[in-house]
Amino acid sequence: MKKLKKVLVLIGLIVTFGGMSQAVSANEFNFSVTPVRPENQIGDSGYFNLQMAPGQSQVLTVTLTNSTEKTVVVEESIASATTNINGVIEYSPNKIKADKSLKYNISDYAKMPAEITLTPKSTQQVKVEVTMPNEPFSGVIAGGITFKEKGSDEASSKSKGISIQNKYAYVVALLMQQDPTPVAPDLKLMSVVPGQVNYRNVVNANLQNPNAGYLNQMYVQATVKGLSNTKLSYTVDKEMMQMAPNTNFDYPISIGEGKRIEAGKYQLEMTVYGQKSDNGKYTYKDAQGKEQKFDYQWQFTKEFTISGQTAKKLNAKDVTIKPEPWYKNWLIWAGIILVLLALFFLFFLLWKRRKDDEEDEIEGTETETLQSQIEAIKEQLKD
Template identity: 30%
Template sequence: MKKSGWILVCLTFVFLFLGPTAQASGNVEFSIRGILPENQIDKEQTYFDLLLKPGAKQEIKIAIKNDAAVAQKFVVNINQATTNSSGQIDYSSKKAPSAATIYSIEDVVQAPKTVTVPPQSEIQVPLSVTMPTEKFAGRIMAGIQVLKLIEEDGASVTSQFGYILGLQLRNTLTQVKRELKITNPKAAISFGETAFSVNVENMTLDAIGKMTYTGKITKAGKKTALQKINWENRSMAPNSNFDLVFAMNDQEIKPGAYQLHLQVTDGKGNVWQVNESFTVSSKNAKEVNSAIIPVAASSQTPPWLYGLVGALAALLVLVSGVLLKSRRPQAKAIKELNS
């Protein structure tokens, strides 16, 4: 088959199976900034980092600037800082407090749910802060998230276009002794695939940064790693936890005894080391392995595809004939011009 024929077949399959590509405009048409008060700890930062006494109340403000030629409506979320599955601090999701959370941000910071900003204008939005009555060392961390509301078919839909401004609240600048808890190694399903996982929990009311994770899973009494992990430059939010995953890439997990070898370090020289045995039961292994899609079933060609290929081949023959007829006069003209 000629090159032009292959190109035609490839393009046909692209349009049939991929469909139209969704595109984002990227034209956010607004911005936000924090109006930092006098009790801002670090004046060089653009996020809020405030020192407040126990039980203190304070109003802080953010500015929302609308650059559009029409009025725009915005949603304001106050999101508790969490640690995501990649082992990084995350401010982007509005989640219910976990069992590890000491102070829920919903009890500490109140903000209007929606705000309307006139065209090509900037308004200041007040947020109310009420500190816990008991003194604490460490910090409460959150993200002030502003998202644009878009009208679609008469309904308001929250856009993914937005900004997040950090918020830290402290009673004292005293350093907190860090404590990490590593528990519950087990076989698990992660993102629809077989895996081993272990829960990592930051037990202190302070963030941990510049973390490294070095570890492996072995059969009990063996040195050969079934899977390894080597993460660098990770972080954890205060009083948060996440499941550290050793992805097995759809390898079958067999029942039996296993060993977790894991070392975690941070930017302050702290080291946490765990060597723990655990057992995968037959029932657990069966549940986890159910996530594996058999290769034979997944690779089997559906019958309708043969009919489609046949139709495309017939179409290709027809189009190739037309292209050859139409290209002959053009080829002659090019030859004459180059002679």
């Protein structure tokens, strides 16, 4: 039976530094989540955005309400903000590795119970203890608090041999900073390597924001050109992406459905714009000639090589690539040639053996004839 895991994360409060979107409908939940804004809250936001002094500790409050007739157990966790492959910030726990530039992981500076039990028709307050690092720093420590009903990911539905698993969670963003003045983001190109997304060949350009500031409204223009084969060129442009502070992510450049990735040398050319602004000093014109202005711009050029072994492995795993016809497979041709050579060699051995036998037979016959003649001559001489 095929299994398909469908993850549905309903985010109660989603943060974009300098702006946010409110909760969507939460009909799938058996409980609700309401953060209680403290006095040191920055702005009138629906998530925690705290201004704290070095070494300061405080307790935050989140109200959980169970409006159902059954007992609900809620699991709770805290995770540092990350950026996923789509250029979307995630505030819930995931498998994305922390970036090397992350000095303060919010999970080390915030504590809360692992789970809480809500009796039917009840309300409880969850206490979250947060502590600001002792040393002064500029920027923001970003993360999120996740609330998930225990066992909610165990319920699944089955249809036509496909198992669909649903997960629902509230995520409340948690930001901590000592100075509300935003820190400018930065961008670095860390690596360019071939890879796969959903079993399809891509070239991954890893981008890093090593600063403790959000990079908003990213617009990326990226082109990979073949140097060994100048006919190869792949371009992927994408806008309205975002990066969390001190994170990195792979920007995938697709080579196209059904296309084989070739071994050889390549060059990546990339331009990244950030933070739209009417007064931005960097201007981009789209295909319709409309101008967009940005506060930030980065340009990267990097050469890289794809080995034959790597290309072979990736092509074998790409689900969109059809197997090559047998007559294009050099291994088959090599096998055919080897078989023909073996047959020719065997034929030659049989032919040579037969020829040698015939020569031996002729030589033996001639010897017998000569011997008979000699014997006849001897008899005549006797007479």
